[in-house]
Amino acid sequence: MTAALVIIAIAALAALVLGVVARSGHEMGLEQWTVGGRGFGWVFVFLLLAGEIYTTFTFLGASGFSYGKGAPVYYIIAYGSLAYVIAYFLLPPIWAYAKRNGLHSQPDFFVSKFDSQALGALVSVVDLVALIPYLVLQLTGLGIIVQAAGYGAIPKDAAVWIGAAIVTAYVMVSGVRGSAWTSVVKDLLILVVVVALGLYLPIHLYGGIGAMFEKIAAAKPGFLVFASSGESVAWFVSTVLLTALGFFMWPHSFAACYTAKDARVFRRNAIVLPIYQLILLFVFFVGFAAVLTVPGLKGADTNLALFKLATREFSPVVVGIIGAAGVFTALVPGSMISMTAATLLSKNLIGLARPNATDAQTVGLAKLLVPVIMLIGVYFTITGSSTIVTMLLVGYSYVTQLFPTVIASLMPRNPVTASGAFAGILAGVIVATILTFTHATIGTLIPGLPEAIRDLNVGIIALIANVVVLLVVSAITRIPAMQTAAR
Helix, strand or coil: CHHHHHHHHHHHHHHHHHHCCCCCCEEEEEEEHHCCCCHHHHHHHHHHHCCCCCCHHHHHHHHHHHHHHHHHHHHHHHHHHHHHHHHHHHHHHHHHHHHHHCCCCCCHHHHHHHHHHHHHHHHHHHHHHHHHHHHHHHHHHHHHHHHHHCCCCCCCHHHHHHHHHHHCCCCCCCCCHHHHHHHHHHHHHHHHHHHHHHHHHHHHCCHHHHHHHHHHHHCCCCEEEECCCCCCCCHHHHHHHHHHHHHHCCCHHHHHHHHHCCCCHHHHHHHHHHHHHHHHHHHHHHHHHHHHHHHCCCHHHHHHHHHHHHHHHHHHHHHHHHHHHHHHHHHHHHHHHHHHHHHHHHHHHHHHCCCCCCHHHHHHHHHHHHHHHHHHHHHHHCCCHHHHHHHHHHHHHHHCCCCHHHHCHHHHHCCHHHHHHHHHHHHHHHHHHHHHCCCHHHHHCCCCCHHHCCCCCCCHHHHHHHHHHHHHHHHHHHHHHHHHHCC
């Protein structure tokens, strides 16, 4: 066993121990298991919300995206920063409402706000369809990281099974507390590793960050600026807007805000998190450093840019530390995703057939569903289903469809009815699915439009369809209700 594999094994074991120990002194009923007793301070909430920044998608995908695409990678840093500004205003009222009404999942919010179990069921289905491929992404990244950092000594599939077993164990035992505790180690590791790599590699290989960009610009003209068409400025702006709106609509991020002990937690985090987002620049620098040093990576292989460069430039011990940080970027979000999926299955879908189930029965079933969720994730990870890859692309489009209804529900006079919300979300999801699976763009749908409009993110069409249907159906269904009230 190489030094790198020893370090990675220690990291995996540490994650398991931390996750299990996190339950110490707490009875893991529904309230503790799902929302940590609503007693997390700003540090734990910060770490849970920051977990959305540093996943395997960021660790592998962001460095790979900068390696393969160049300037368009900056959308990743932009949309998170904008999302935290939105969070400053959005999360405190969501937290206050959830606390008053004892909510445990995102669908609970919709059921309570609109007094509609059907709407809650629809949101649960949308959430699940978005969460499963997101879980697959974490497990796939985990396999790639362990295989690359371990110099191929452990097969990807074996790493996926081991990681899934670790996450399942500590989620069943400790719930959201296990995720919070492992987040502490993850963020400390990722902070040290990413900043060190992002500073060292450009200086070591090019003589500095500025010199690196000068050499890339000379060798690949146009690589560091936005294209005139395709992934242009219009694409960048529209993609940033859509992903920022959907950022906290992911059910595990939405429910993470329930864990806070007071509303001030969110305002503090909304100030700090955009600064923390700047660390992503160092991930980009690693990808850019590999452009001329490790040339020739194409397609999915661009995600290996970080480890191709690391194994070339560093000893197995350093590669092992990098791999350990990568393992945590898979385990922490994987734990949040699996716990959230199990909770909404138990409480908001299966719960419809068990209306008299106690909280103990609900959380007991949720814990049993965690390994089921993980097995589904492992299956799609190992089989490499192309359908899941396509569904991953539509996942963000799905959760963004929840945003208009959430905003309307927080207004003093909610203009949206339950039927309107249901119809709007369903319309948006259907349009997003059709557009994604047909690989349509605004340009292919309406060829005569100006280039700037043709390049807009196609998700805008789904969101517009959602809002139009939501408002029309709400107006129609509100009239009978007003007539009945007038009698």
